[in-house]
Structures are given as C-alpha cells and as structure tokens.
Amino acid sequence: MARIGVFICHCGTNIASVVDVAKVAEAAKQMSGVAYATDYKYMCSEPGQAMIKAAIEEHHLDRIVIGSCSPRMHELTFRKMLKSTSVNPYMLEIANLREQCAWVHTDREKATQKAINLVQMSVAKVAGNKPLHTSMIPITKRALVIGGGIAGIQAALDIADCGFEVTIVEKEPSIGGHMVMLDKTFPTMDCSACISTPKMVDASAHPNITLKTYCEVESVSGYIGNFEVTIKEKTKYVNHDLCTGCGLCQTKCPTKVTSEFNQGMSKRPAIYIPFAQAVPSKPVIDPNACLKLTKDKCGICEKICPIGAINYKDEVKYTTEQFGAIVVATGYELADWKTMYPEYGSGRYPDVITGLQFERLVNASGPTEGHIIRPSDGKEPKDVVIVKCVGSRDPKKGKTYCSRACCMYSAKHAHQILDKIPNSRVYIFYMDVRTPGKGYEEFYDNTRKDGAQYIRGRVSKIYQEGEKLIVKGEDSLIGRPVTVEADLVILATAMEAAPNVEEVVKKLGISMDKDRWVQEAHPKLGPVETQTSGIFLCGTCQGPKDIPDTVAQASAAAAKVAGILCHDEMETSPMISFVDQTKCSGCGFCVTTCPYKAISLVEVPGRDGNRKVTKTVAQVNEGLCQGCGCCNAACRTGCIDLKGFTNDQILKEVDALCL
Amino acid sequence: MEKILNRDEGRLLAERIAKEADVKLHECYQCGKCSAGCPMAGSFDLMPRQIVHLMHLGDMETVMKSKSIWLCASCHTCVERCPHDIDIPALMEKSRMEAQKRGYCAVRNVKLFNDIFTETIRGFGKSQEVILEGIYNVGSGRLLQDINHVPEMLQKEIVRPELNQVRNKDHVRSIMKKCEEGGALN
Amino acid sequence: MKSYAYFPGCSMDSTAVTYKKSFEYIAAKTGLDLKEIPDWSCCGSTAAHTKNEKMAYALAARNLALAEKHFPGLDVVTPCAACYSRLRYANYAARKNEDLRQEIEEILQMEYKAEPEVLNFLDLFSDPDLQEEIRKGIKRQLKGLKAACYYGCLMSRPREVTGETDPENPMKMDEILRLVGVEPVIWDYKTECCGASHQVDAPEASRELIDRIFRNAQANHADIIVTACPLCNMNLDMREEEINRKFQRSYQIPVFQFTELIAIALGASASECGIHHHFFPAFDVINDQIRSGNISEKREQVQKVQEDPLKSGPIIVGKAGK
Known part of the structure; x- marks a missing residue:
C-alpha cells in the first residue's frame, strides 16, 4: 500500500486568498493511500522543504503530492529536494492550484472544490508512479548564434571568450544589424559606428568565431547538447575565398537600385558591399537587379574582377553542423507605417521620414554626409516635427505595446537638429515621455533646455500644402487643436519582430507571443531562456529594447550557453x-x-x-x-x-x- | 465651484450611455487624436477627448451643458482614427438626447433646425428646403441668412415653389408618433 | 445591365437639379434601369438621429421596406450621401439586432427583412457594365481637367457601416472620372467634413471647414472640385464666393457633381447637364479646356459640337449668375 504525503501551499495569498487551503488538506487526508496531509504558507521555501523532509521520515512516506503553483515553476525545486530523502525524485506529482485554479477563479467555495478535485487526481496518479533514474549523454561544445546584430555579436564574443566555438548565421551580406546604421547613441552621444564596428571586427577575427553571412538556418533537429542544424548559404555569385574586397566591381556596375542600408535614401549597385565598414568587406550580387542574371546582358563585373571571383552560376549550398546550444538574436524591423497610417499620407510625401531614415541623414557616413536635408528638394529644414508612438501603443493598428526606445531616440533627434541647424525649431508630439534608464531623464531635460517643444497629443493627420507639411495635433494640456507647418516630419516608428521570425521560430520549435516577439520561458525568472531547453534568446527578437538592454541580455544568454557547454555530459530526463x-x-x-x-x-x-x-x-x-x-x-x-x-x-x- | 468627484451623480447615466454606445470609457488614454482631427473642434468648448474623460469621471452635467455635443457633425473622423476605436459620435449623440430630455441646450439654433426639420417631415413626409430655411430664419432671428441666394435659386430653378409631398403622409406620421411615444431607443 | 430600386432623396427634387439633370441624361444614354421606390419619404436625415434613434431607423427603413415590397431582390441605390448613410445604418442596425428589426416591422406595420444592399452613386457607377456603356458612348474626352474628388464623410465613415476600406483615401470617384479623361489630383481633403447642415445652423463654426477644403484643392492644383452628394455640392458651390469674401481668398474652383462630367463626356449640352444651375460660374473652366484643345472631340462629332450650346448660348446664363 502506497503511503502518500499531500502538501498544500498557500503561495502567500496567491492560492490562499481564493482557495480554502486548510479544507483542501483536510479533504486530502480522507483520500485513498494518503498517509499524511498538511498546508503551509510557502512550500518552496527552506522551512517548507524541511517540513516535507521531516514528514517523509516521520510518516514513512513513499510518494508526494504538492498542491502549489505550476510544475513549470517548482517541479525541479521539489525533485532536487527529494534527492536528499528516501523518496525517488520522480515519485512526485504537482497539482497546479495557482495558475489553473486560484488565479482564474473568484468563487471561494467552487475554487476550493476544484482544488480538492485537482489534488484527488494527482493522488490517483502518484499511486501509479514508479521510481525513475536519469542517464547521461555527451554534449557538443559548440554554439550557434542566429542573427549578427549587436545582440548576436555580443553573445558570440562572450561565448567565444569562454573558449567555445561559435558560428554566427546572418541573413544579410554583413554583420552589424541596425546599430551600425545609427549615428549617435543616447544618452552619452557616442558614435554608434565607433563602438559597434570594433566589435564586428573582433567577431570576425576571433579564433573561436565563424561568420556565416548571407546564410539562413534551413532546419534544426536534435535537442539540448546535441542539435543538428542545416545552414543554407544563399547565392552570393562571388567567391569569397578568392575575393579580396578591392571594390572595383562596385564602381563599374551600371545598375543602380535602392540602398537598403541607407533606408531608401540613396542608390547602390547590383553588386555591392552594403556599407564601407561591412564585415566581411566582400560583395554579393543582388540577383533581382543584376543585368547578367536577369537578362543575360552586361557581365562587366566578371570581366574586370582581377582575380576571377565572380561566378554567375553560383548555387545555394547547404552544410550540416552539430551544436550544443543555440542563441536566437534575429532582431527587429520597423513597422510598415505606410500601410498602417493612411492619415499620415501612406508615404506619399518624401519629407515624412522614419527615425531610422533620419539616422542615415544625420550620419556622417550617410547619403548626405551628415547634412540634415529634406529628401524632396535638398533644402535644410527649419521647422521639424517629431511624431512619437507611430505604430506602437495603437490597438487600432494592431500594436498595443510601447516600443520603448522611441522616447529617447526622439529626444536625441531633437537635440541633433537643434544642434546642427541654427534657428531651427523642433516640435515633438508625444503621449507620455518614458525615460526609465540611467541618465535618460537628464537627457530629456537637456533636450528641453536645447529648445525642443514637447506637445502632448497624438497627431491626427499629416499632409502637404505647397512646400509645407501640415501637421495637425491637439495640445491636450491646453485643450486646443494645433497645427504646425513643418519642413520635415520624423515618425518615431515602432519596432516589430523581424519579418521571417515565424519561420525561425517554427524550425526551432519555440514560440512567439501575440505581437510575434519570441517568447521567453518566464518574463522575470527565465528572461533569456525559451521553452525549449538549450535554446536562448537576446535582443529585440524578444521585445523592443535599446542598446544597453540588448547588450546586457546578450551577455546573459552567453552565460547560459557557457553554463551548458562547460559540462562534458548532461543528465537526460527519464520520462521517456x-x-x-x-x-x-x-x-x-x-x-x-x-x-x-x-x-x-x-x-x-x-x-x-x-x-x-x-x-x-x-x-x-x-x-x-x-x-x-x-x-x-x-x-x-x-x-x-x-x-x-x-x-x-x-x-x-x-x-x-x-x- | 469646487468639484467633488466622488459625489458625482452622473456616473450611472454615463455608464449607461457608454454601454449603449458600446464604448469602454477606461480605454481612452487621452491622446487627443480625436480632437486633433475634429473639423469642428475649433468651435467646441470641450474637446472630444475631454467629453470622454468627463464621462469616465461621471460628470454628465458638464457634458450635457456643453456646446460640443450640439456642434458635433457626426463625421466620424475621430472614431476612424481613434487608437481604441472609441465611438465618440455615439457618445455625443446619446448625450445630446439626454440633454434634450433635461432641457439643456447650449446651441439653440442647432436644436431649432433639427426641430423644424422633423416637423417638415411630419407635415409633408419629405424635407422642404425652402420652408425649412424660411422658418429657421424666423425662429433663429437670422432673417437675412442665405437670403441673397434665394432669387438666384428661383431664377436658376434650383428650387421651385411647389411642394414635394408623400401620398401616404399618415404612415410617416404614425411611424414618428410611435417612436416618440416609445422615447429614444434605450 | 442590372436593375436597381431607386431612392432619389428629397434634395434630388429641389437643390440638386444639376445632379438630377446630368444623371437623367446619362441614364437615357446608357439604358440604366432605375425603378423609383413608390411613395418614398424622407430618410430622417440628421434631424431624426439627433432626436430619436428609433425614429432615425424607422424613417429610413420605411423606404427599404417599400423597396423590398415592390422590387424584391433589387439593391437600393441613392444619389445622396446622407440618405445613403441613414439607409445603410438602418440595415446595419437591423441585421445586427433581430429584436430591433422586429420592432421596426412593428412600427412600420410592414415586412422589413433588411436584405437588399444600399448603394451610393459611386458604387452604381463602379458597375463594370455601366462603365462599359459609358466607355462606348464617350463623345468628348475631358483630358487635362484636373479634379479634386471630394467624397465627404458619410460615404466613407464609419467603415463598418459603409464598407469603405480606405476612408482616408477612397478612390472610386477618381477611377470613374478617369474613364472620361479627367485627371484626378492627389489631395488630402477627400473625406474631410463640409459641415453638412451646420452650414445653416452653426455657420460661424463651420464656414472654415469649406475654406480648408478649397485651400487644399487649390494647393494641389485642382481646376475643379467634384462631389457625389447634393449637400456637399451645395455647401461648396453656393458658399465659394462668400468664402472668398469672408477669408480674403480668390478661389476660382467651380464645383461639379461627378455626373455632370460624365454627361458632358457623353455629349450633353450645358442645359442638358445643368451647368447653368451652378452658383459659382462653371463655364469658363469647361470652355478653357475646349479652347486649349484638352476636351477633344471625336472627329465625326466636330460638326455637331460646334453648334452645341455648351460653347455658346448658356455661357451667358452662367455669367448672369455671377
């Protein structure tokens, strides 16, 4: 006959405020096979665990039911506790009285009855439990990082510095991500390129890091410690083993298309290195633009390449590798405001630009060499409007979340305009100013001191009359509609998860939240883990964040990876x-x-x-x-x-x- | 006068109106996009945003005594652009009906125009623009309003002196009577 | 071609005379089959829904019930944006709320199933068959005439009632006018409110709305503004001169109903399409187009067109109106 112990946790007031825990424990005592039952304020705490251990000794218990929070939360805690007792760690069942009962009900009587039912079920199940024993499997001591933005680079550098091999898979021709597009970074105003390009170089030079640019993850199988990943190398049409990056091909290519890196504000050739500091500094051919590949004409790059690195017959290549852990760092894209905001002109007006376009405008290595000008006529704007929360905090447009970095980068943009253009005026339409970061509130203060006019209200409409953009908002602090006749409008456009995130998530067997952000295992206690063990995340794939938070999370993910790779072998779950x-x-x-x-x-x-x-x-x-x-x-x-x-x-x- | 919020008696009325209009007042985060796009806001004494907030506070009296509820043109620009899809025209319209029940009317001429319009429908089954404008001008004391257009309208046959009437006027009248006896739709 | 039940609305018999004439001309030329709802009455307009919500639904529903009775299975079409809005609201509310529908039947003492769709004139003219008839009948191309298509509120919003997918930038009228060579301009006041009846009962508050519409049309180089509603048309056309005086403007932008332009393209004379009924002189803009060769005639029509009153007689009427 089984001797079952039942322990009902109050979880502070989480369970006890809705469920009559003493009554549940009383009811448990009557259940078949139960030798002992009690309740306690925090079962997971040190005294709670000691109490269970003592009860095992005293009442000769051979299996345990704990009525508490979700097993996701503390099943491992209690299994560890049982290791030091006579009871096998798998002779344990958790009845979820918090998430599946107390948190979702208000009627105390009915909730208590449901709790008793849940415990009854666990008691019935635990009676059939058998002792189980774990076994050990070897670990592949290599990590894969998906995404080569600042998050991926930082995670890779930290893992590599621990002595493990890392492969970075980046879908673009260069690593660097969005950070390398930015001009200055708040709140310290250091030059973004000056602090990010050295890290790119470090990553490419690190003996433990392999860069796989212009590549994508094709498929993933296996499990923690032993993932098998197939990586697809897209057709570069340039043999990077031969190419020296001399750049001659770029200068002679006759085809010019819109530059992604400059956010559509300049042209690039069909064979291109996306930007001067790119890593690797070697070109690829855009197959949709190249005359040779689309119309079988031209062929100039092949003729002038001094070492014959051009290969128009290049094919997609697949390689399969083993990894012990994976870091997802797929980053963000800007929300497509043009389709979301017809009231802002749907992109009809060239002088309504995004924050990222402004970063390229104000950047010394950008298309205007740092001169802030109107894209329409090249004139220097005097009156600039910045509109915040475009695509964020807007349920009508399908996005409820705050994009988090916009308040600060908008303050920075205002500061830069007021600094660079004499007698300029900047109006910032905002709903709330959110500056929860070190030195952020002070930066916002200084922007107001610089002369930025903050107007509290969301903009209703932007349109063009003559040379001016008419911006209509309400100054809700005085309760009057206001109009600004602007020369340039900058939309603080929200971040959203990268466009191909669904594919990545599906291949990895992890999940996304309602806004397509990659879901962390626990918002507080598992912020860099995913639900699949061995797969971690960092940066803006998990939610909007700024550079300091991204870098911190990347290092945290790296520590988690190192925590796995530092072992030679690992325990497997016996529940198979x-x-x-x-x-x-x-x-x-x-x-x-x-x-x-x-x-x-x-x-x-x-x-x-x-x-x-x-x-x-x-x-x-x-x-x-x-x-x-x-x-x-x-x-x-x-x-x-x-x-x-x-x-x-x-x-x-x-x-x-x-x- | 000092306003003591928690003693306000308009809360129940505001909640009823919001429910009928299928509006969740708490969702409004006072961004002001409604007021910014409202074509009539320049003449409003309370911004559309403020109407929502006053209703959320339960201060229906201020709402019902405002000009804004009468000047709203029901153009629906506000709700089209509202991040929370708050049906402000419905709040305005229902507040206006409640105001009428209580004898509040901050913009007399709007009410006058609508009253006369309703009576021409009762009288003829169709609206009569000339009669409408004529009676309105007398009633509002704006005798000369748009009068300069009348000769031109007659000359160009834009309006004609004869009346357009419904044959079955009794049907229209009985419909209106039944609706009025039933009160506004609740 | 499809048949429709037709709800003209009160304005069609009075102030909307140009709309009516031009439309009747098109109907005759294209063989459009509209069946006027017998003994229709006022839709209730703004007044009813300001005073009594049920009355607003019932007055509109009377006409829909009559249409269902006399012309079962036909969709209802109406030229007026306000009528369109009130009729669609009635259907929308009755379809959403069965109790309300039954109550309306009780009030009307008639069957009202809320089944037929309510369409406006832009919907009607988007019918490919009608467009084909127009295309076949074109006698003049109005090439180079730059038009600001003004849709107003009620055909666009609220989108759940109207079904318009882009209430900020609807395109139906733009596309219809392109058929006859008109060049619609890109502008930003397509669906900004004209003030509707507030132009009568709250003129101080609402004249500015008209000014802003003209201002944006002018800024975007429109020769004319084109409407698809009797009230929008009157608010703009009748008050343009007053706006010029009141706000010290010099707008020279005649206001047309879109049907006038189609009628002209189909060969209508000025009196046939009603240009002489305009408040703000509209002849010059058409004549300028003809003089500059923008309104081109098909060769075989030239002889006839030279005698067309569009170029001679009625211009005097227009000037007299100034």
Whole structure:
C-alpha cells in the first residue's frame, strides 16, 4: 500500500486568498493511500522543504503530492529536494492550484472544490508512479548564434571568450544589424559606428568565431547538447575565398537600385558591399537587379574582377553542423507605417521620414554626409516635427505595446537638429515621455533646455500644402487643436519582430507571443531562456529594447550557453517512451510521428506459436526521446507508454475526477 | 465651484450611455487624436477627448451643458482614427438626447433646425428646403441668412415653389408618433 | 445591365437639379434601369438621429421596406450621401439586432427583412457594365481637367457601416472620372467634413471647414472640385464666393457633381447637364479646356459640337449668375 504525503501551499495569498487551503488538506487526508496531509504558507521555501523532509521520515512516506503553483515553476525545486530523502525524485506529482485554479477563479467555495478535485487526481496518479533514474549523454561544445546584430555579436564574443566555438548565421551580406546604421547613441552621444564596428571586427577575427553571412538556418533537429542544424548559404555569385574586397566591381556596375542600408535614401549597385565598414568587406550580387542574371546582358563585373571571383552560376549550398546550444538574436524591423497610417499620407510625401531614415541623414557616413536635408528638394529644414508612438501603443493598428526606445531616440533627434541647424525649431508630439534608464531623464531635460517643444497629443493627420507639411495635433494640456507647418516630419516608428521570425521560430520549435516577439520561458525568472531547453534568446527578437538592454541580455544568454557547454555530459530526463515489444506489430507509425527521430524499427527474435521467428518492432533511442508523447497517442496496439505518464495513470486521474 | 468627484451623480447615466454606445470609457488614454482631427473642434468648448474623460469621471452635467455635443457633425473622423476605436459620435449623440430630455441646450439654433426639420417631415413626409430655411430664419432671428441666394435659386430653378409631398403622409406620421411615444431607443 | 430600386432623396427634387439633370441624361444614354421606390419619404436625415434613434431607423427603413415590397431582390441605390448613410445604418442596425428589426416591422406595420444592399452613386457607377456603356458612348474626352474628388464623410465613415476600406483615401470617384479623361489630383481633403447642415445652423463654426477644403484643392492644383452628394455640392458651390469674401481668398474652383462630367463626356449640352444651375460660374473652366484643345472631340462629332450650346448660348446664363 502506497503511503502518500499531500502538501498544500498557500503561495502567500496567491492560492490562499481564493482557495480554502486548510479544507483542501483536510479533504486530502480522507483520500485513498494518503498517509499524511498538511498546508503551509510557502512550500518552496527552506522551512517548507524541511517540513516535507521531516514528514517523509516521520510518516514513512513513499510518494508526494504538492498542491502549489505550476510544475513549470517548482517541479525541479521539489525533485532536487527529494534527492536528499528516501523518496525517488520522480515519485512526485504537482497539482497546479495557482495558475489553473486560484488565479482564474473568484468563487471561494467552487475554487476550493476544484482544488480538492485537482489534488484527488494527482493522488490517483502518484499511486501509479514508479521510481525513475536519469542517464547521461555527451554534449557538443559548440554554439550557434542566429542573427549578427549587436545582440548576436555580443553573445558570440562572450561565448567565444569562454573558449567555445561559435558560428554566427546572418541573413544579410554583413554583420552589424541596425546599430551600425545609427549615428549617435543616447544618452552619452557616442558614435554608434565607433563602438559597434570594433566589435564586428573582433567577431570576425576571433579564433573561436565563424561568420556565416548571407546564410539562413534551413532546419534544426536534435535537442539540448546535441542539435543538428542545416545552414543554407544563399547565392552570393562571388567567391569569397578568392575575393579580396578591392571594390572595383562596385564602381563599374551600371545598375543602380535602392540602398537598403541607407533606408531608401540613396542608390547602390547590383553588386555591392552594403556599407564601407561591412564585415566581411566582400560583395554579393543582388540577383533581382543584376543585368547578367536577369537578362543575360552586361557581365562587366566578371570581366574586370582581377582575380576571377565572380561566378554567375553560383548555387545555394547547404552544410550540416552539430551544436550544443543555440542563441536566437534575429532582431527587429520597423513597422510598415505606410500601410498602417493612411492619415499620415501612406508615404506619399518624401519629407515624412522614419527615425531610422533620419539616422542615415544625420550620419556622417550617410547619403548626405551628415547634412540634415529634406529628401524632396535638398533644402535644410527649419521647422521639424517629431511624431512619437507611430505604430506602437495603437490597438487600432494592431500594436498595443510601447516600443520603448522611441522616447529617447526622439529626444536625441531633437537635440541633433537643434544642434546642427541654427534657428531651427523642433516640435515633438508625444503621449507620455518614458525615460526609465540611467541618465535618460537628464537627457530629456537637456533636450528641453536645447529648445525642443514637447506637445502632448497624438497627431491626427499629416499632409502637404505647397512646400509645407501640415501637421495637425491637439495640445491636450491646453485643450486646443494645433497645427504646425513643418519642413520635415520624423515618425518615431515602432519596432516589430523581424519579418521571417515565424519561420525561425517554427524550425526551432519555440514560440512567439501575440505581437510575434519570441517568447521567453518566464518574463522575470527565465528572461533569456525559451521553452525549449538549450535554446536562448537576446535582443529585440524578444521585445523592443535599446542598446544597453540588448547588450546586457546578450551577455546573459552567453552565460547560459557557457553554463551548458562547460559540462562534458548532461543528465537526460527519464520520462521517456518505452515500447512493449511483445505487443508491437511493427507498423512503424510511431517512427513517422516522432518529431525527434528517436524511434527506429529493429528486428528481434520472437515466437509464432511454437515457431521461432524474427519480428520487426519499434525501439526508442533514449538519448533522443524528449518524452513528448506523440508516439504514445499514435500507437495502434497501445504498446507504447510514457514513463511517468502511463495510460493507466492518466485513466486513473480521469476516474478520480469522474467516478 | 469646487468639484467633488466622488459625489458625482452622473456616473450611472454615463455608464449607461457608454454601454449603449458600446464604448469602454477606461480605454481612452487621452491622446487627443480625436480632437486633433475634429473639423469642428475649433468651435467646441470641450474637446472630444475631454467629453470622454468627463464621462469616465461621471460628470454628465458638464457634458450635457456643453456646446460640443450640439456642434458635433457626426463625421466620424475621430472614431476612424481613434487608437481604441472609441465611438465618440455615439457618445455625443446619446448625450445630446439626454440633454434634450433635461432641457439643456447650449446651441439653440442647432436644436431649432433639427426641430423644424422633423416637423417638415411630419407635415409633408419629405424635407422642404425652402420652408425649412424660411422658418429657421424666423425662429433663429437670422432673417437675412442665405437670403441673397434665394432669387438666384428661383431664377436658376434650383428650387421651385411647389411642394414635394408623400401620398401616404399618415404612415410617416404614425411611424414618428410611435417612436416618440416609445422615447429614444434605450 | 442590372436593375436597381431607386431612392432619389428629397434634395434630388429641389437643390440638386444639376445632379438630377446630368444623371437623367446619362441614364437615357446608357439604358440604366432605375425603378423609383413608390411613395418614398424622407430618410430622417440628421434631424431624426439627433432626436430619436428609433425614429432615425424607422424613417429610413420605411423606404427599404417599400423597396423590398415592390422590387424584391433589387439593391437600393441613392444619389445622396446622407440618405445613403441613414439607409445603410438602418440595415446595419437591423441585421445586427433581430429584436430591433422586429420592432421596426412593428412600427412600420410592414415586412422589413433588411436584405437588399444600399448603394451610393459611386458604387452604381463602379458597375463594370455601366462603365462599359459609358466607355462606348464617350463623345468628348475631358483630358487635362484636373479634379479634386471630394467624397465627404458619410460615404466613407464609419467603415463598418459603409464598407469603405480606405476612408482616408477612397478612390472610386477618381477611377470613374478617369474613364472620361479627367485627371484626378492627389489631395488630402477627400473625406474631410463640409459641415453638412451646420452650414445653416452653426455657420460661424463651420464656414472654415469649406475654406480648408478649397485651400487644399487649390494647393494641389485642382481646376475643379467634384462631389457625389447634393449637400456637399451645395455647401461648396453656393458658399465659394462668400468664402472668398469672408477669408480674403480668390478661389476660382467651380464645383461639379461627378455626373455632370460624365454627361458632358457623353455629349450633353450645358442645359442638358445643368451647368447653368451652378452658383459659382462653371463655364469658363469647361470652355478653357475646349479652347486649349484638352476636351477633344471625336472627329465625326466636330460638326455637331460646334453648334452645341455648351460653347455658346448658356455661357451667358452662367455669367448672369455671377
């Protein structure tokens, strides 16, 4: 007969305010197999754990049910605690009385009854638990970083400095991301290129770092410690092993198209190095623009390349590599304000620009060499309007979140305009000014001191009359509609997750939130982890953030990766599938169902009546199985079970609730 | 006079109006995009944004005594651009009906025009622009308003002296009577 | 071609005389089949929904119920933006709320299923069959005539009632006018309010709205403003001179109904399309176009057009109106 101990946690007032915890413990005492039941304010705390240990000794308990928060939160905590007792760590069940009961109900009586039911189910299940034991698997001591912006570069440098090999996969021809486009950075006004390009060079020169630019992750399989990743190298049409980066091809290419790096404000050739400080400083050919590739004409670059590095017949290449851990750092794009805001002209007016376009305008290495001019006529603007929250905090446009960096970069833009253009005036339309960072509020103060006019109100309409842009807002502090006749309008456009994030997330088996940001494991206690162990995230793929926060998160993710790679081997979960091979018919359906390629068909000796035969049956690779249970559901003969979640146990739970 | 918010009695009325208009008043974060785009805001005594806020506070009296609820042209520019899709024209319209019930009218001529318009429908089943303008001018004391256009209108046959009437006037009248007896739609 | 139930609205029989004449001309030329709803009454307009919401629905629904009764299965088309809005509101509310629909039936003492769609004239003229008829019947191209297409509020907003997908920049009228060679300008006051009846009952507060519409049309080099609503048209056309005086402007931008331009393209004389009914002189702009060769005639029409009163007689009427 099992001797079950039931421990009901108050979770402070989280559970106890809605559920009558003492009553639940009382009810548990009456349940079959329960030898002891009690409640306590914080079961996860030191005294709480000591209490459980003491009860195990005193009442000779052999299995435990804890009614507390989600098992996601503290199942591991309690398993660790059980290691130092006579009870096997897997003789444990958690009844989720917080997320699945107290937090979602208000009626105390009904919630208490539901809590009793949940405990009853866990008691029924734990009775069927069997002791399980972990095994060890080796770890591949290499990391993959997806995305070569400042987040990816920082994470890669930190991991590499710990002595592990890192590969950076970047979809663009150069690493650097958005940071390298920026002019100055708030609040200290250091030059963005001056602080980011050295890091790019460090990354390319680091003996432990491999750069794979113009590449994308094609597929991912495996699990923590042993991921197998196929990387697709897009067609560069330039052999980078031969190319010296002399740049001659760029100067002779006759085709000119819009420059992505300069945000559409200048042209680049079809064969191009995206910017002067690019890493690697070697060109690729844009197949949609190149005359040779589109119309089989021209071919100049091939003729003039002194070392014959041009290859118009280049093909996509795939390589497959092993990694122990993965960091997702896919970054952001600006929201497409042109489709979202017809009231701001849908992009009809060339002098309505985004903050990122302004960064290129004011940047000494930008298309105007740092002169702030109107894109329409090249004149220097005197009256500039900055509109905040374009695409953010706007549920109508599908985005509820605050984009976080805009208040500060808008203050910086105002400062730069007032500094560079004598007698200029800057009006900033805002709803709230948010400056929660070190030195940020002081920077905002100084911008007002510089002369920036802050007007509290959202802009309703922007349109052109003659040379002027008419900006209509309300000064909500005086309660009057106001109009500014502006020469230039800068929209503080919101960040949104990179356009291909869905694909990346799907390939990695991680998840996104409603705004397409990559979901962290826990907003407070697991901010760089994802729900899949061994995969971490950092930077703006997780949500809008500025450079200091991005760099801090990147280093945090790197520390997590190093924490895995520093081990030679790791424990595996024993809660995996097993096949009763005497019943298995060898249909192989489980093999195709398994997402981890953990099941294969093998031949084993068997009997047909009195005759000895060889039969084909399924076999689980314990190193690969993640315990997802797909095979369990797919098996037609019911010969596959999941340790710790056997069919029998689940049915007992259902019986406990329904019978 | 000092305003003591928690003693305000308009809260229930404001909540009812908001519910009928399918508006969640708390969603308004006072960005002012409504007021910025409102074509009539230049003449409003309270910005559309302020109407929403006053209703959220429960101060219906200030709302019902305002000019803004009468001057709203129901053009729907505000709600089209509102980040929270707050149906301000519906709030204005319903506040205007409540104001009328209580005898508040901050812009007399708007009410007068609408009253006369309604009566011409009752009388003829169709609106009569000449009669409407004529009675309105007398009623509002603006005898000469638009009068300069009348000879031209007659000369160019833009308006004609004869009346356009519905044959089944009784049907129209009975519809209006039933609606008025039932009060405004609640 | 498709048939429609037709709700003219009160203005069509009085102030909207140019709209009516030009439209009737087009209907005759293209064989457009509109069946006027028998004994239709006022849609309730702004006055009803200011005073009594149920009355606003019921007065509009009376006409829709009549259309359902006499012309089952036909969509209802109306030239007036306000009528369009009130009729669509009634349908929208009745479709959303079955209790309300039944209550309206009770008030009307008529069956009202809220089934037919309500269309405005821009919808009507977007019908490919009608467009084809127009294309076939074109006698003059109005090439080079720069028009600011003014849609106003009620055909655009609220989008859940009107179904307009881009209330900031609708394009239907622009596309219809392109058929006859007109060059629509890109401008920003397509759907800014003209003040509607506030031009009568709150003139001080609302004249500025008209000024802003003209100002933006002028800034974007429009020769004319084109409307698709009797009230929008009157507010702009009748008050342009007053605006010029009051705000010290010198706008020279005649205001047309879009049907006038199509009628001209189909060969209408000035009196046939109603240009002599305008308040603000509209002949010069058309004559200038003809003189500069922008309004081109198909060769076989030249002889006839020289005798067309569009070039001679009615101009005097226009000048007299000045």
